[in-house]
Amino acid sequence: xxxxxxxxxxxxxxxxxxxxxxxxxxxxxxxxxxxxxxxxxxxxxxxxxxxxxxxxxxxxxxxxxxxxxxxxxxxxxxxxxxxxxxxxxxxxxxxxxxxxxxxxxxxxxxxxxxxxxxxxxxxxxxxxxxxxxxxxxxxxxxxxxxxxxxxxxxxxxxxxxxxxxxxxxxxxxxxxxxxxxxxxxxxxxxxxxxxxxxxxxxxxxxxxxxxxxxxxxxxxxxxxxxxxxxxxxxxxxxxxxxxxxxxxxxxxxxxxxxxxxxxxxxxxxxxxxxxxxxxxxxxxxxxxxxxxxxxxxxxxxxxxxxxxxxxxxxxxxxxxxxxxxxxxxxxxxxxxxxxxxxx
Amino acid sequence: xxxxxxxxxxxxxxxxxxxxxxxxxxxxxxxxxxxxxxxxxxxxxxxxxxxxxxxxxxxxxxxxxxxxxxxxxxxxxxxxxxxxxxxxxxxxxxxxxxxxxxxxxxxxxxxxxxxxxxxxxxxxxxxxxxxxxxxxxxxxxxxxxxxxxxxxxxxxxxxxxxxxxxxxxxxx
Amino acid sequence: xxxxxxxxxxxxxxxxxxxxxxxxxxxxxxxxxxxxxxxxxxxxxxxxxxxxxxxxxxxxxxxxxxxxxxxxxxxxxxxxxxxxxxxxxxxxxxxxxxxx
Numbered sequence: 001x002x003x004x005x006x007x008x009x010x011x012x013x014x015x016x017x018x019x020x021x022x023x024x025x026x027x028x029x030x031x032x033x034x035x036x037x038x039x040x041x042x043x044x045x046x047x048x049x050x051x052x053x054x055x056x057x058x059x060x061x062x063x064x065x066x067x068x069x070x071x072x073x074x075x076x077x078x079x080x081x082x083x084x085x086x087x088x089x090x091x092x093x094x095x096x097x098x099x100x101x102x103x104x105x106x107x108x109x110x111x112x113x114x115x116x117x118x119x120x121x122x123x124x125x126x127x128x129x130x131x132x133x134x135x136x137x138x139x140x141x142x143x144x145x146x147x148x149x150x151x152x153x154x155x156x157x158x159x160x161x162x163x164x165x166x167x168x169x170x171x172x173x174x175x176x177x178x179x180x181x182x183x184x185x186x187x188x189x190x191x192x193x194x195x196x197x198x199x200x201x202x203x204x205x206x207x208x209x210x211x212x213x214x215x216x217x218x219x220x221x222x223x224x225x226x227x228x229x230x231x232x233x234x235x236x237x238x239x240x241x242x243x244x245x246x247x248x249x250x251x252x253x254x255x256x257x258x259x260x261x262x263x264x265x266x267x268x269x270x271x272x273x274x275x276x277x278x279x280x281x282x283x284x285x286x287x288x289x290x291x292x293x294x295x296x297x298x299x300x301x302x303x304x305x306x307x308x309x310x311x312x313x314x315x316x317x318x319x320x321x322x323x324x325x326x327x328x329x330x331x332x333x334x335x336x337x338x339x340x341x342x343x
Numbered sequence: 344x345x346x347x348x349x350x351x352x353x354x355x356x357x358x359x360x361x362x363x364x365x366x367x368x369x370x371x372x373x374x375x376x377x378x379x380x381x382x383x384x385x386x387x388x389x390x391x392x393x394x395x396x397x398x399x400x401x402x403x404x405x406x407x408x409x410x411x412x413x414x415x416x417x418x419x420x421x422x423x424x425x426x427x428x429x430x431x432x433x434x435x436x437x438x439x440x441x442x443x444x445x446x447x448x449x450x451x452x453x454x455x456x457x458x459x460x461x462x463x464x465x466x467x468x469x470x471x472x473x474x475x476x477x478x479x480x481x482x483x484x485x486x487x488x489x490x491x492x493x494x495x496x497x498x499x500x501x502x503x504x505x506x507x508x509x510x511x512x513x514x515x
Numbered sequence: 516x517x518x519x520x521x522x523x524x525x526x527x528x529x530x531x532x533x534x535x536x537x538x539x540x541x542x543x544x545x546x547x548x549x550x551x552x553x554x555x556x557x558x559x560x561x562x563x564x565x566x567x568x569x570x571x572x573x574x575x576x577x578x579x580x581x582x583x584x585x586x587x588x589x590x591x592x593x594x595x596x597x598x599x600x601x602x603x604x605x606x607x608x609x610x611x612x613x614x615x
Contacts, residue, residue: 347517404585496586
């Protein structure tokens with residue numbers, strides 16, 4: 001593949017993935033409003049388009065045309081930079097997520113992934129760990145006590161749960177022996193006993209998956225761990241002072257992070273794009289991507305389901321849950337996996 | 344001028360600029376942010392040197408954990424702009440010329456004693472498995488000792504940062 | 516191809532900036548950040564030498580430096596918090612008594 005073709009392919013892939021991700025973000029918001037609405041015996045959005053399907057477009061327009069207020073006593077450079085940081089770090093990690101096997105186009109074998117690096121998982125973890133700056137700096141620069149408390153809570157929470165999150169993934173890494181997300185998925189092909197798929201969750205990593213799920217909910221500041229934006233005590237937490245497109249950026253960052261978490265859970269624990277293949281060659285080429293997206297959708301639905309079901313923790317409960325329960329459990333899981341692999 | 348050199352200079356400029364900015368800024372949070380920029384750019388330099396695992400760990404540990412702690416403490420203590428004192432003026436008076444002389448001396452030594460040795464991109468396999476082999480096999484004892492070090496540091500931090508015990512018999 | 520000396524120069528410059536910050540700055544948190552900057556400068560020369568001598572152990576030393584830096588940051592920031600709690604200042608010039 002020549003350099004020109006390589007650059008062209010990379011740019012086209014990045015554009016497609018970015019547009020798909022932003023659309024997915026918009027429609028996750030729609031899905032959340034709709035599903036939570038039905039859970040609470042309401043309709044959710046119905047007015048704009050059939051089933052309210054055009055609601056994300058209407059929301060986007062509204063965000064664009066709202067007045068962009070900057071309160072007088074904020075620290076301006078960081079106040080403006082913080083939402084950008086949040087959204088940039090949230091969108092970056094999608095670059096190493098593979099969506100399926102490679103497909104042949106015009107004689108080139110093009111992998112369905114923007115780039116395959118052999119430290120892919122570490123890159124995602126690194127970028128996610130940088131995401132905390134957006135939230136923390138937004139809280140600090142707003143010059144508002146609720147924002148500051150929200151920012152402090154967010155940074156403490158994200159640093160604490162990052163440890164459990166990282167340790168829960170080490171079990172998977174030991175089993176597959178690689179940081180590359182593509183290799184990890186490839187290691188999960190095949191079946192046990194002819195019918196149970198060889199996914200990591202059925203391969204001794206059930207506890208690891210449980211820890212990952214809990215820690216990832218805390219990392220993305222979602223219910224039941226949404227202490228940084230607990231509206232009953234902190235108004236809106238770190239984004240209290242934000243309006244218009246800057247607020248929308250935090251919103252986008254939160255949902256993009258949810259999608260990244262769902263993609264990672266699918267890739268690491270649920271076999272990525274592996275699933276039953278059948279039908280004509282064209283269908284067979286498309287099915288892996290379909291399975292991948294279906295699994296990601298299930299995770300997003302789980303997020304919304306949990307949001308409609310669980311109440312919020314108290315902050316001390318959150319901290320002791322992370323440090324006294326999840327972390328020891330993650331270490332125990334790691335030791336058990338290491339012994340099992342060494343056996 | 345090769346592409347590699349251009350990348351080196353770009354990341355190096357961010358590093359140097361961030362380091363100078365750390366000195367120039369009065370507010371600790373600005374200094375912290377410029378240090379984060381330095382660390383991120385250093386991760387880029389590590390990638391150029393073929394040390395991709397080190398680069399990833401640099402971002403995760405330094406930029407993502409240590410500096411978050413710094414920013415957290417700055418926010419928690421609500422640290423303001425630093426004021427100029429007698430001590431700082433003396434330090435600037437003697438420190439800056441001293442540092443400049445030292446850097447120039449060191450630069451001349453380094454430049455004179457370096458031939459045309461060059462570091463190629465991806466010059467050595469910084470593959471995680473090779474590093475794991477070294478870390479968990481050849482350097483196993485130091486590795487285990489650092490884990491004890493971390494444990495002691497955690498306990499020390501908890502003891503130091505926890506609130507002093509309220510006086511005996513006092514009920515609140 | 517980038518000569519090794521360029522990496523060493525950059526590393527030396529970062530270290531010098533760290534030393535300068537350590538001397539000039541009066542805020543205890545910024546002083547602490549200057550120490551981190553020095554450690555980073557040293558790390559760069561470790562990695563550059565590792566690439567130059569084709570010896571991976573240079574990279575392994577970077578991990579040990581990072582571990583020490585992490586331990587140091589945890590303890591150091593805890594000390595800063597307890598200093599602030601007793602003296603209500605972060606200026607090192609005002610922290611000049613061993614006992615209050």
